[in-house]
Amino acid sequence: xxxxxxxxxxxxxxxxxxxxxxxxxxxxxxxxxxxxxxxxxxxxxxxxxxxxxxxxxxxxxxxxxxxxxxxxxxxxxxxxxxxxxxxxxxxxxxxxxxxxxxxxxxxxxxxxxxxxxxxxxxxxx
Numbered sequence: 001x002x003x004x005x006x007x008x009x010x011x012x013x014x015x016x017x018x019x020x021x022x023x024x025x026x027x028x029x030x031x032x033x034x035x036x037x038x039x040x041x042x043x044x045x046x047x048x049x050x051x052x053x054x055x056x057x058x059x060x061x062x063x064x065x066x067x068x069x070x071x072x073x074x075x076x077x078x079x080x081x082x083x084x085x086x087x088x089x090x091x092x093x094x095x096x097x098x099x100x101x102x103x104x105x106x107x108x109x110x111x112x113x114x115x116x117x118x119x120x121x122x123x124x125x
Contacts, residue, residue, distance in 0.1 A: 002024060004116035010120075013124050022079040035049065046092075054102075079096055098114045
């Protein structure tokens, strides 16, 4: 089992920055991919970014590329999501998720075995 706890969400103005954290515990040695998703009210959960824990390969959705950066502090088993130049459309609940499989389908929620409870990010216009 892997437990994931997100933190760092909040209210920020357009153009502002936030850094989200995802603290992993339990069988973290089983994690292969760690991803971030977000869900806005009335919308489906949307993939944001992912990182392969075997190296430093990371992936970003077109909507956040160049503004968001995912990284992993392996010593602390904590994933970080640095977000800059935030826009109102970035508003939503952000979830981190861990996959125990080395899948190429890192954009699919079905790839992930464990999910955090989410943290709210609100970007005001």
